[in-house]
Amino acid sequence: MRILHTADIHLGLSLNGWSRDAEHRIWFDRLADVIEAEEVDVLMIAGDVFDGLNPSGECQKLLYDSMVEFRRRRPTLTTVMTAGNHDPAHRLEAPGALLAGIDAHVLGTIKRKADAIDMRRHMIPLRASCGTVKAWAVAIPFLRPADLPGLAVADKDGEGSPIIRAAAEFHERFAEAARAEAGDLPLIAMGHLHCAGAQESEGAERRIPIGGEHAVPVSVFPKCFSYVALGHLHGPQNLDNGRVRYSGSCFPLSVSEIGHRHGVTILEVDGADIRHRHVEIERPAAFHRIPQRGVLDPSLLADAVAGLDLDPDLPRDLQPFIHVTLEATGPAGVVLSEAEACLAGLPVRVGGIRVIRADMAAQAQEDAGMPRTLAEINPEELFLAAFRKTNMSDAEDRHVLAFREAMNGSD
Structure with missing residues (x-):
């Protein structure tokens, strides 16, 4: 059986006003x-299908027309789609009765069923084209604090994070129920969250804290999950030796994603053996950063753009993006x-x-290359470094005074 894992499509997204x-x-x-x-026998979409809570009719039509086309291409295709933190969860579910037909x-x-989680509603049998069930999906959408058992009454004096303990208990309960239903067949879990140790795309992904924590360790996913298909982080990457994986976003959604190898993940399920591989999908539009590193003298901008070999015949909404950092x-x-x-x-x-001072850019790069422990730096130094990174200029006396007043007021 072959499964395709994708996520973070963000239908309705715009960039600097461009659709x-x-x-x-x-x-x-x-x-x-x-x-x-x-x-492909199974399509898994692990959240952030839409970019906002009020997607346009055109975006919704594109999604559902595409799902019908997928099914036309593969008449036995099963699709499992979960909501991410950007999605309008109930609106995503609304056409469920119609989607069941494909x-x-x-x-x-x-x-939920009464006061308990109806775990069986989240378990979907996954069939090969011959109709035989080869694995089970454990489809878990973006979690909110109310979804985690015992979090509201967690023992604050207990060891470790109550959020991590609650998340681990949540997934353990799902694993037990799924194992009882699936027997010895592989379990493919889905989720939409930030795993500790994964690489973020700066400025591209909204942090989604649960009770004050935005990242959980991979240990919250029990080992009986043969593969965990994640969404939220936009760079394709493996965790836990590939058992836990982000497929990445569909194409660059921001300048920080220019370097990503965008595509989808293909899973090969052969009994208990699951292997995965990355399949790149060509970007619909090019994305250029000038210069690739550092800053550019403004007098050189015209020559730099002339070297891009631009196509004047491209439709406006498929022309390449350009992001410029000037001195x-x-x-x-x-x-x-x-x-x-x-x-x-x-x-x-x-x-x-972006227009920045070259010395500020150089200082930011220098700071980024010299990690220090919290014991070696005081809060005011952290503030000054963060101010410089955000504004590309040094904090003025009034900013420092305001910071000191805020610090004194928090004591």
């Missing part, structure tokens, strides 16, 4: 090609307006223009 709808249409077409070429299962919230050789406002004038009329979409 990504045309890119999403092409990406869904290419995903359909992969599903057909790879002879063997699509949507879990937006934790299902503040003069007043920042002047440098910015001159850069905008330079890029105006070119077949590019401006994803962002």
